[in-house]
Amino acid sequence: MAYQVNGQTVEHDEEGYITNLGDWSKELAEVIAEAEEIEMDDERWEVVNFLREYYDEYQIAPAVRVLIKALKKSMGPEKGNNKYMYELFPYGPAKQACKIAGxxxxxGCV
Structure with a gap:
């Protein structure tokens, strides 16, 4: 299973998570988002970029509760809440956003 980006093949697992984190690019994120039926906009990029920085720092993809708590601390309560996150990523903010973020x-996600 693989995504096609700029003539390159990027392998992913059965759930759509890329297998080599180094393969990630903004172009790939757009392809994954399209597969997830998500239109990338500034708000969604903000979350994706936040997740990538979080991962760089902690070497772990945060579960939804941790993600929302960290977003609230960094971006304020109007963005760090369940309702806002589920509007952006309806199939699960942590799962979908992490997938798009590569x-x-x-x-803890099933």
Whole structure:
């Protein structure tokens, strides 16, 4: 299973998470988002970029509770809440956003 980006093949697992984190690019994120039926806009990029920075720092993809708490701390309560996150990523903010960000599946996500 693989995504096609700029003539390159990027492998992913059965759930759509890329297998080599180094393969990630903004172009790939757009392809994954399209597969997830998500239109990338500034708000969604903000979350994806936040997740990538979080992962760089902690080497872990945060579960949804941790993600929302960290977003609230960094971006304020109007963005760090469940309702806002589920509007952006209806199939699960942590799962969908991590997939688009090219990160592993968050711990605790089924």
């Amino acid at each position: 990160l592993p599946k968050p711990t």
